[in-house]
Amino acid sequence: MHAPRNERLELRSTARMKELLAEYFGRLGSAAKDRSAPVAWCSSVGPAEMLRALGFEVFFPENHGAMLGAFRMANECMSKAHARGYSQEICSYLTSDVGAYLAGKTPLTAYGMDSAPRADVLVFNTNQCREVQDWFEFYGREWKVPVVGVTSFRSVGEVTEPLVTAITRQMEDLVPTLEGIAGKRLDPARLSEVVGLSRQCSDLWKACLGTAAHRPSPLTFFDSTIHMAPAVLLRGTPDAISYYELLLAELQERIAGGVAAVPGELHRLYWEGMPMWGKLREHASMFAQMHTCVVASTYCNSWIFEALDPADPLRSMARASLELFIARSDGPKQRYIERMVEQFHVDGVLFHDCRTCPHNSNTRYGMPGRLREESGIPSVTVEGDHTDLRCYSAEQSRTSIEGFVEQLADR
Amino acid sequence: MSAAGSAKGGANTLFGGIDSGSWNTKAVIIGGDCRWLGSAVVRTGADLEGAAGAAFELALRAAGLGREALDAVWATGFGRRSIPFAHGTRTELDCHARGVRHHVQGATTIIDIGGQDAKVIRLDAEGRRISHRMNRKCAAGTGSFLDEMALRLDTSTDRLPELAAKFSEEVELGSFCTVFSGTELLGAIRGGKRPADLARAAYKSVVRRVLEMDVFDGQVAGTGGVVAHHPMVLDLFAQHLGARLIVPPHPQELGAFGAALAARESILNQGLEPAPEAADLP
Numbered sequence: 001m002h003a004p005r006n007e008r009l010e011l012r013s014t015a016r017m018k019e020l021l022a023e024y025f026g027r028l029g030s031a032a033k034d035r036s037a038p039v040a041w042c043s044s045v046g047p048a049e050m051l052r053a054l055g056f057e058v059f060f061p062e063n064h065g066a067m068l069g070a071f072r073m074a075n076e077c078m079s080k081a082h083a084r085g086y087s088q089e090i091c092s093y094l095t096s097d098v099g100a101y102l103a104g105k106t107p108l109t110a111y112g113m114d115s116a117p118r119a120d121v122l123v124f125n126t127n128q129c130r131e132v133q134d135w136f137e138f139y140g141r142e143w144k145v146p147v148v149g150v151t152s153f154r155s156v157g158e159v160t161e162p163l164v165t166a167i168t169r170q171m172e173d174l175v176p177t178l179e180g181i182a183g184k185r186l187d188p189a190r191l192s193e194v195v196g197l198s199r200q201c202s203d204l205w206k207a208c209l210g211t212a213a214h215r216p217s218p219l220t221f222f223d224s225t226i227h228m229a230p231a232v233l234l235r236g237t238p239d240a241i242s243y244y245e246l247l248l249a250e251l252q253e254r255i256a257g258g259v260a261a262v263p264g265e266l267h268r269l270y271w272e273g274m275p276m277w278g279k280l281r282e283h284a285s286m287f288a289q290m291h292t293c294v295v296a297s298t299y300c301n302s303w304i305f306e307a308l309d310p311a312d313p314l315r316s317m318a319r320a321s322l323e324l325f326i327a328r329s330d331g332p333k334q335r336y337i338e339r340m341v342e343q344f345h346v347d348g349v350l351f352h353d354c355r356t357c358p359h360n361s362n363t364r365y366g367m368p369g370r371l372r373e374e375s376g377i378p379s380v381t382v383e384g385d386h387t388d389l390r391c392y393s394a395e396q397s398r399t400s401i402e403g404f405v406e407q408l409a410d411r
Numbered sequence: 412m413s414a415a416g417s418a419k420g421g422a423n424t425l426f427g428g429i430d431s432g433s434w435n436t437k438a439v440i441i442g443g444d445c446r447w448l449g450s451a452v453v454r455t456g457a458d459l460e461g462a463a464g465a466a467f468e469l470a471l472r473a474a475g476l477g478r479e480a481l482d483a484v485w486a487t488g489f490g491r492r493s494i495p496f497a498h499g500t501r502t503e504l505d506c507h508a509r510g511v512r513h514h515v516q517g518a519t520t521i522i523d524i525g526g527q528d529a530k531v532i533r534l535d536a537e538g539r540r541i542s543h544r545m546n547r548k549c550a551a552g553t554g555s556f557l558d559e560m561a562l563r564l565d566t567s568t569d570r571l572p573e574l575a576a577k578f579s580e581e582v583e584l585g586s587f588c589t590v591f592s593g594t595e596l597l598g599a600i601r602g603g604k605r606p607a608d609l610a611r612a613a614y615k616s617v618v619r620r621v622l623e624m625d626v627f628d629g630q631v632a633g634t635g636g637v638v639a640h641h642p643m644v645l646d647l648f649a650q651h652l653g654a655r656l657i658v659p660p661h662p663q664e665l666g667a668f669g670a671a672l673a674a675r676e677s678i679l680n681q682g683l684e685p686a687p688e689a690a691d692l693p
Contacts, residue, residue, distance in 0.1 A: 372541070372542065378541065378542065379542075380543070381544070383547060395489055396528060396545060399489065399502050399503065399504065399545070400504075400543070400545050402502050403502040403503075403504030403505060403540075403543060404543075406501060406502060406504070406505045406540075407504075407505075407539075407540045407541075407543075410505075410539060410540065411539065
């Protein structure tokens with residue numbers, strides 16, 4: 001596919017991804033409507049493998065929040081949640097999703113659904129934030145269904161065996177409740193198989209993202225935020241694996257052909273923090289016009305789970321949940337960013353200070369200054385939000401980003 | 412106007428810079444030797460292109476020149492992309508840095524306080540930009556904050572310096588939010604505080620907000636309209652920093668001067684490309 005000059009080049013694999021997503025949402029919609037399978041809501045990096053092994057259709061509400069943002073529906077919906085006492089200062093995924101429920105709106109109409117699917121159980125892991133628990137408890141009260149989960153550790157330095165054991169025990173404790181709702185026993189062999197599939201998906205997703213280390217990069221962060229959907233929604237299924245085999249082949253083809261995702265790539269950035277879903281297209285276009293490729297991100301890397309091991313499913317799931325960037329303390333986070341800057345040959349880092357997601361905003365405890373002083377890594381901070389566009393000043397941000405690119409060019 | 416890209420001898424060349432700011436549009440004309448030949452400041456209003464044209468014509472008149480004499484004109488400021496006769500654009504971060512670097516040697520931290528935003532720009536010993544910070548999505552710490560406080564004090568921003576100079580008591584105002592500070596100011600008036608003391612408090616609020624934006628060590632330079640027209644700000648920075656800000660000539664027009672320097676560099680050094688958007692957007 002050709003792109004206009006100075007526009008990001010689209011990936012042709014997108015067509016297959018759209019088919020897969022239509023099938024996924026079709027299954028979810030049928031399960032909720034026909035009661036053909038139990039439906040579980042799961043936080044995005046929660047114990048999805050356990051739910052799949054028990055035969056649940058799994059819905060990830062952060063994805064719904066992101067869609068509300070990308071479809072520019074979030075701001076009209078979240079006001080309904082604010083009016084119910086859910087603050088403007090808390091996660092705008094939560095407020096836009098709860099608001100969409102209250103307003104009877106959803107972008108899932110694109111997939112033939114008239115609402116997010118009603119859950120039989122909601123399963124969280126607070127490794128990413130406490131908000132997922134508060135969010136799920138809203139629906140637990142609305143639908144009078146169980147809300148269960150893992151109360152995890154936060155700001156983890158070294159991932160030690162006692163920490164992994166504590167999370168494993170909590171996961172084991174979930175099993176009887178989930179078996180009761182699913183109406184079947186958890187088959188260890190099936191769990192092992194699903195964890196193995198998730199690991200393969202993770203490895204292939206990592207390989208896809210890794211192609212961006214090539215200069216010029218065949219992939220931008222803005223592509224990755226779209227193409228991560230199977231890793232989020234379909235991990236633990238063969239569909240996700242076949243999709244990333246397809247995508248990886250296309251990216252390798254681009255590398256072999258010297259095809260740049262951003263024509264005339266001059267500068268390479270790393271995106272630290274949440275995407276701004278309602279501004280993806282605008283941002284992709286803006287960076288392409290500046291001949292700047294945002295090659296990699298912490299966010300898209302967060303669906304790489306290298307600890308997953310089919311030989312030790314639950315314990316490896318527990319370890320993977322603790323090794324996540326978002327769950328770590330600033331020391332490991334800083335070293336991770338330094339590694340990424342080196343691996344992806346990055347000229348500078350863009351930090352998104354996300355107003356309502358403090359857990360995914362690594363600007364608030366001096367990280368940009370330490371990176372500059374200790375490692376010579378230049379950065380720029382842009383204030384915004386993942387879905388609440390009121391928190392974003394387009395003109396001011398553009399000047400700041402453009403000024404940063406000028407700074408990199410003048411070095 | 413001569414076609415951009417034509418190479419001429421430095422002494423015979425002429426350049427223009429326009430800074431399309433949120434409140435004021437500034438234009439500066441310089442010679443190839445960087446000599447200041449003329450400048451103008453007009454209200455920006457709602458017609459960015461019209462304001463830029465008016466400022467440019469006034470600056471040309473002050474320089475005794477016609478448009479056709481100039482070799483290149485570059486634009487900066489928030490309205491930089493709305494000036495069709497500009498040959499290139501750079502951000503105001505770049506242009507203020509260029510302007511300061513022309514006058515000040517060595518590692519420098521620049522404080523630029525404009526109508527809509529405040530910026531802190533750090534230059535290394537060679538004058539290269541190494542970082543910048545901009546104010547949050549809030550007018551606290553900017554010229555708009557002073558406008559709002561002047562309104563509440565029933566005076567104009569132009570007369571705020573004169574009022575503040577008559578202060579006799581130190582009063583504190585918040586620096587987090589313009590609206591809240593306005594409410595706080597009304598409360599202080601009801602509590603019997605004097606307008607002169609509150610005018611000074613408004614300046615202290617701006618200075619405190621800017622000082623929160625970065626660490627200030629080494630020499631610090633000041634630019635922008637607030638620095639140019641509100642001397643109490645300079646006194647307050649000096650109190651906090653232990654030294655007075657270095658204020659280059661024409662601080663309000665320094666961004667436009669920086670844009671003119673960028674125009675000059677584009678022709679004389681043949682090394683500066685227009686920002687991609689100006690060159691490539693349809």
